[in-house]
Amino acid sequence: MIKKFIRRVFRFGSGSEPRTVPKEQHGVAREAISQGSRKVCEVLHSHGYEAYVVGGAVRDLLLGLRPKDFDVATDAYPEEVHKIFRRSRLIGKRFKLVHVMFGEETVEVSTFRARTATETDEHGRVLRDNIYGTREDDAIRRDFTINALYYDPAGETLLDYHNGLRDLQRKSVRIIGDARARYREDPLRMLRAVRFAAKAGFSIDERTRKPIRELAHLLENVPPSRVYEEMQKLLLSGHAATGLRQLRSEGLHHGLLPLLDVIIEQPMGERFVTLALEQTDSRVRSGKSVSPAFLFAALLWHEVLAAWKKAQQRGQKPIPALYEAMDTVLDIQTDKLAIPRRLTAVMKEIWALQPRFEQRSGRRPFGLLGHERFRAGFDFLVLRSGSGEAPEELAQWWEKFQQAGEAERQAMLMAPQPGEARRRRRRRRKSALPPPDTSPA
Ligand code: ATP
Ligand code: MG
Secondary structure: OHHHHHHHHHHOOOOOOOEEEOHHHHOOOHHHOOHHHHHHHHHHHHOOOOEEEEOHHHHHHHOOOOOOOOEEEEOOOHHHHHHHOOOEEEEOOOOOEEEEEEOOEEEEEEEOEOOOOOEEOOOOOEEEOOOEOOHHHHHHHOOEHHHOEEEEOOOOEEEEOOOHHHHHHHOEEOEOOOHHHHHHHOOHHHHHHHHHHHHHOOEEOHHHHOOHHHHHHHHHHOOHHHHHHHHHHHHOOOOHHHHHHHHHHOOOOOOOOHHHHHOOOOHHHHHHHHHHHHHHHHHHHOOOOOOHHHHHHHHHHHHHHHHHHHHHHOOOOHHHHHHHHHHHHHHHHHHHOOOOHHHHHHHHHHHHHHHHHHOOOOOHHHHHHOOOOHHHHHHHHHHHHHOOOOOHHHHHHHHHHHHOOHHHHHHHOOOOOHHHHHHHHOOOOOOOOOOOOOOOO
16 A cells, blocks of 8 residues: 555656756845855755755745745765864764754754655654765655745755746645555655645645645654654744634644634634734744744633633632643643743743732732743733733733832722632742742832
8 A cells, every 4th residue: 555655756857857047036145145054055065965955944035935944955975074173063863964053053964864764653753864865866855836946056046946936836735646555654744734725825726735634643643842843843933823724724733732622612712822922923024033932822822721720610729720720721732732841940930920910918019020921921911811811901000000100100000809818818839829928018
């Protein structure tokens, strides 16, 4: 079965010569590529090897976008590349790569890969392959035609094996070879198709798009850490709102983020998530930094709210119930999408701050203001109030409280709520309660 798939992939474009496109036609001058990748290509050439800038960087340059990083493909073996560049590191188990460092820049150098997958699991997913091949082989192993363009900085020419340039002009994401076979080899390619379409405003070619719904379940076999990386790229692409909408319309959202399963039935959750995504997209597009922890906290907040409510209905006190809810949601989530621990720690802090915004008497607001995560917590509150889940008046109060001088702050303080004063006199249980206020009033 798998052999048949591979044969089909083989036939497609095998033995074909690339189209060589001169600079006058593609318009990318060598100055457009990073100094590091240019230098890597030059040095490899001088040692008698081939070297090209490939993948996302070439695609983005042709689209007039600024590439995030530059990858180089070569016929030199990783060990040889490592030997040539003093400041380099051999990395990777599944695929050996070399990272070459130039000042701040790191250029990823990979050796042309062979076209045959060596070891697959029962679904046809590639588990290991470290066998090298020719440039043609390498091109056929890439995922989409727009990602399989090879730029030669020396001659400023572009090598196009699979009509990638035509697809760029047509604004189409098209897989190389047989879509089903390629998705079975690596189901993550389905997510990648959606990500590239959203990022570039392209559509997904019909034959590339069609099998996705049927094969979506194969994503369950992909290691969660790879899924996480791909999702993070999608969410921070500046086109997260479009991307998630498309994931949903292709049937790819199930199990990736539980929230994506339920927002359709939860109008409030949808409003909240849409706001969070739009805000993130506009920050990314204007070159501002965004926090993945904040975004993931937002994506999962309505899950936390639902679990929190349930825990309270079982008779738990509000704060311990919130902590339990956060763990429940993160445990379920981590099975599918391994959100790194450093992020989940921050997400929990943001969530745990939310009930503290309701306490506006005595010294507590001052303590909260001095909290390390106050800004993120407050921005989160603003989102909640923007979506109608928290009172607008609450977010406005905190906005004003931050701006106000000392006397005005004192005047803004409210009388303690009935429960608040009592709770304060009781001994706090370390694990279940937020840290006590420490900053001076
Ligand atoms: P981005 O700019 O978002 O990083 P990219 O195209 O550079 O996009 P990478 O994940 O960095 O994406 O991969 C670099 C290149 O490696 C791709 O352009 C593609 O040619 C190839 N590639 C990456 N992942 C796969 C995959 N799962 N299957 C086949 N080829 C892949
Ligand atoms: Mg890349």
